Amino acid sequence: MAEDEGVDDDLLTIGVFAARARLSAKALRLYDRLGLLAPAYVDPVSGYRYYRAGQIERARTVALLRRLDMPLAVVAEVLAAAEPRGAERLAAYWADAEARFAAQRTLAAFLRARLSGRSAEMYEKFAVETVDVPAQVVLCEKRHVLADELPTWIGASMGRLEAAARECGGVAGAPFVVYHSDVSMDSDGPAESCVPVADEAAARAWAERQGRARETTVRVEPARRLAFTRIGKSQVAFPQILAAFEAVEAWIGTRGLSYDGPCREVYFADWEAAGPEDPVCDVAFPVR
Incomplete structure (x- = not known):
């Protein structure tokens, strides 16, 4: 019997089933291999796959979910969930997708301006100043982190350090994040969360108790002059914050200043x- 003929009223060959489900045989083989849609029967001699008509709705659902650019692993989660959890998982995926599309839309506008030679226009909305910051004792947590992990890690690490600061005389200044190297989807920094504290001896005792569990340290951040621009909460999101960093860099270049350390975000x-x-937040570069 050829593979594209029906076996009986219930069992359909992969070719017939694919036509009725409006899918390709290649897609059905992939779904089988990934455990998303197994054949109802596989001939042990020929290896031909057979499906039941009742599987058509599942096959079409898989195909429709894939048209949302849903990863196969998430498709499997949606299909495995009992009602209404499958719909809830789909809603969560789509909310994340819409947030990603919104960020990409903003990034595309940013890149259009750059590629059109209008970068200077973007920088005009950022007022840049300098400030002298005295030396500070800081609790630090450093980590290699990619861009999509960064917001969660900053919040968590700052929470840990601010809790620890209560044992070290309290928070003595605005917390900040130092970027020792680029953090993107391709580069993992590292980044370093820092919380100024009042009691250096207590801070060093705290760090000794922590050991190297989270790469926690205590150091004295030297007195610095910062060139900075102040941004609102909505501008902290990428790529708006990138424009702020570039505006400060452009300002530094026009003033003939030199860099005196890695860039940072100061959360006040x-x-x-x-x-x-x-x-x-202040987006800042140490300068001299």
Whole structure:
């Protein structure tokens, strides 16, 4: 019997089933291999795959989910979930996708401006100043982290360090994040969360107790002059924050200054209480 003929009223060859499901035989073989849609019967001699008509709805659902660019692993989660959890998993995936599309839309606009030679226009909205910051004792946590992991890690690490600061005389200044190298989807830094504290001896005792579990350290951050621009909460998102960093770099170049350390973000406001337009962060470069 040829593979494209039906076996009986219930069992269909892969060719017939593919036509009725409006899928290719290649896609069905892939879905079988990934455990998304197994044949109802596989001939042990010929290896031909046979399906039942009742599997058509599942096959079409798989195909439709894939049209959403849903990864196969997430498709499997949606299909495996009992009602209504499958719909909830789909909703969660799509909310993440829409957030990603919104960020990509903003990035595309940013790149259009750059490629059109209009970068200077983007920088005009950022007012750049300098400030002298005294030496500080800081609790630090350093980690290699990619861009998509960065927001979660910053919040978690700052929470840990601010809790530890209570044992070290309290928080003595605005927390900041230092970027020792680029953090992107291809480069993992490292980045370093820093919280200034009042009691150096207590801080060093705390760090000794922590050991190297989270690469926690205590150091004295030297006095620095920072060139910075102040941004609102909504501008902390990528790529708006990238434009802020570039605006400061452009300003430094026009003033003939030189860099005196890695760039940083200084968080001086209550993030949870701040509104979208409220200033929360200074994007800064040490200069001399």
